[in-house]
Amino acid sequence: MSIALYIQGRNRSYTPHQSGWVAFASSFAKSADSxxxxxxxxLPPDKAAQLGGFGADEVMVVDGMPPVSDLHNSIEALFPLFKEKGKTFILFGNDxxxxxxxxxxxxxxxxxxxxxxxALPESFSPLVLTRKAFSGKVLTSTLVGKPGVVLVFNAGVGEAVAGxxxxxxxxxxxxxxxxxGIVVDSEETGDGKQLLTDALRVVSxxxxxxxxxxxxxxxxxxxxLGAALACSRPVSDEGWRSHHxxxxxxxxxxxxxxxVACGISGAIQHVAGINGSKVIVAINKDKEAPIFEVADYGIVGDVNTVLPSLIKALKE
Amino acid sequence: MKIAVCLSHVPDTTTRIKIGSQSDQIDYTGVQWVINPWDELALTRALELKELPGSGVDEVVVVNVGDSIADPVIRKALAIGADRAVRVNTAPSDSLSVARILAAFFATERFDLILAGLESSDYNGGMTGMLLGGVLGYRTLNGISALNLEAGKLKLSREMDGSRQILVVEPPLVAVVQKGIAIVPRIPSMRGVMQARTKPLQVVDPVKVEAGLTTIGYSYPKPKGACRMVAPGNENELIALLKTEARVL
Structure with a gap:
């Protein structure tokens, strides 16, 4: 048995979700006795070693890879490594x-x-995995018929403990x-701004x-809060905020x-994008709004008065 | 240039999903089937490209893997403006099987650009497009949020986590597209609906593939506990709860 997890560093470092993936992969490997x-x-070797300290037994620090846009050659280059190190499971995050x-x-x-x-498998032999489908409306149990499987983890899994x-x-x-045949015309990097998909706190x-x-x-x-900003679909469709x-x-x-969902009714399409959050706070003036069915904490009130007092209370 | 749009039929997002009595299948009775939302955006962009003056796009073809339950959804795609449709006649199973079935079809008819949506809104696997590219051996890119034609090449933006690249790519290409490729999906016109009745919908037989994965059971998620309400004006209490109970502050 051998299990490999692949991580591509971000700005030569790693994100909290990525350390979570290492921790989760480690509990996965322990359960599989591997x-x-x-x-x-x-990632520079020191950062890779730090990331590996969240539960890996071995770290292969790879460089000299083809450009990230050249996916087929990237796989060609990584293929022997995956084949040797991931005979039973090859694991990835969901970036x-x-x-x-x-x-x-x-x-x-x-x-x-x-x-x-x-979540960890229901059983390893035979391999049965439970996952959400239909945007979280049902759970499915999937049987993997033969050995050798690629798994992609959700963000937010794993209890990351350094070292x-x-x-x-x-x-x-x-x-x-x-x-x-693939030419990079230009590239924008995120100028260090917090990414919505990385953020541990989001205000929407x-x-x-x-x-x-x-x-x-x-x-x-x-x-x-040190949070990233988000919005619901009507807001981006109306052009109030960028669709990003x-x-x-x-x-x-x-x-x-x-x-933190502010003035969001909580249509099922919206909930599908946020129901992996650990804690949901909803502020809405309509006490019947479906967002309160998925929220952990709620305030029924006008965002225009609740938000300023929330900010004031947080600053104190 | 020929563009194919891979099209999944999925239950309408607002549909209640009912597990069958044996709990090993979904009961689709009475379900409203729609075009998968990302595929609808992909089709919209393909048609916009075709309509550009001198675009060189000859044809936009939708390709579905499905049984006859998908036909009304495919007709809708034709009504929106696709020139013709191909349905590979089998109920879709796991993503690698679907990708192999699609790849076998694309081996019989060559397209310069194959578009696939980010995921289908039923199983949310998000792998079929990339797997298709892998099996077919075409250039393959995911995260595509803008797509243009430039002198017979494809100019696209690829959204990575933390960066965005503008790429110029020689066809053939499989592009897995997401929001941004188009913002609002096109809806069929009356004229489109009339024309769709006579547009070709070709039904072809699938190749035999062995499914590697089997769904053996369905269950409903545990209902979430009741939302704890805090009265407006008591924002301090909310903050205290987030600190001591939820431990997220």
């Missing part, structure tokens, strides 16, 4: 690049692939080919905010520790 190899890309590699390696190795994994393992570190320089506004001119208190609450902030079924799916 060793965990962490394969990292885009865009990892999902792409997960699919391509599964296609290449003819492994089964299960995404949306947020609980002292992995063996190996550096590996891979020489990938590159595809001249809906149609109940009445207009883009009323976003000041949301921005202020986000800044006091849209969370919900067709927008971004997020799993922060704290989600």
């Amino acid at each position: 060793r965990l190899t962490l394969i990292t890309q885009g 865009t690049h990892s999902k792409a590699l997960a699919a391509l390696i599964a296609a290449r190795l003819e492994f089964g692939i299960v995404t949306g994994v947020g 609980i393992s002292s992995p063996v570190i190996a550096e590996l320089h891979l020489n990938g080919n590159s595809d001249e 506004g809906g149609r109940g905010m009445k207009g883009p001119e009323n976003w000041k208190p949301l921005e202020e609450l986000a800044s006091v 902030e849209h969370v919900g079924q067709t927008g971004k799916v997020i799993a922060p520790e704290l989600y």
Whole structure:
């Protein structure tokens, strides 16, 4: 048995979700009575070792990879490593690049692939996994018929504790080919701004905010909490906020520790994007709003009066 | 240039999902089937590209893996403006099987650009498009939020976590698209609905594939505990609860 987890670093470091994935992969490996190899890309060796300390037995620090847009050659370069280190399970987080590699390696190795994994398997032999389907309306139990499987973890899994393992570190320089049919015209990096999908706290506004001119208190609450800003679909459709902030079924799916929904009624499409949050706080003037069915804490009231006093109370 | 849009039929998002009496299947009786929301956006963008003056796009074809239950949904795609449709006649199972079935079809008819939605809103797997690219061996990219044609090449933006790249790619390409590719899906016009009745919907047989995964049971998630209400004006109490009870502050 061998289990490999792949992580691509972010700005030469790692995010809380990524350390959670290492911790979760480690409990996965322990339950399967196996060793965990962490394969990292885009991380300096010291950071990779730190990340591995969340529960890996071994870290392979990879560099010299083809550009991230060249997915087929990336898989060609990583293939021997996955084949050797992930004979039973190859694990990924659910960021865009990892999902792409997960699919391509599964296609290449003819492994089964299960995404949306947020819990340890019901059983390892035979392998049965439970995951949400229909945007969380039902749970399905999936039987993986033959050994060799690729799994993609949800964000927000794992209890990350630094330094609980002292992995063996190996550096590996891979020489990938590159595809001249894919040219990078330009690239914007996120100038260090907190990403909605990484954020552990999110403050979100809906149609109940009445207009883009009323976003000041949301921005202020986000800044006091160190939270990222989000919105519901009507808000982005109306152009009040950029569609990059849209969370919900067709927008971004997020799993922060704290989600504060302000003036959001909680349509099922919206809930599909936030029901992985640990704690949901809802502020809405309609006590019948469906958001209160999924919220942990609620205030029935006008956002225009509740938000300023919430901000004031937080500052005290 | 020929563009294919992979189209899933899914239960309308607001539909209640009912587990069958044997709890090993979903009871689809009375379910309203719709075009998967991301596929609808992909189709919208494909049609916008075709309509650009001098675009060089000859045809937009929707391709579905499904049994005849999908036909009304496919007709709707034709009414929105697709030129023709292909349905590979089998109920879809796991994503790798669907990808192999699609790849076998695409081996018989070549397209320059194959669009697939980020995920289907039923099983939320989000893998079929990338798997198709992997099996087919075409250039494959996910996270695509904008798509344009430029001198026979594809110019697209790829949203990564933490960065966005503008890429120029030579066809053929499988692109897995998300919101931003189009913002509001097109709806059929009356004229479109009339025309759709006579547009070709070709039904082809699937290749045999062995499913690696089996869904063996369904259950409902545990209902969430009641929401704890705090009176407006008592925001201090909410903060105390978030600190001491929920421990998120």
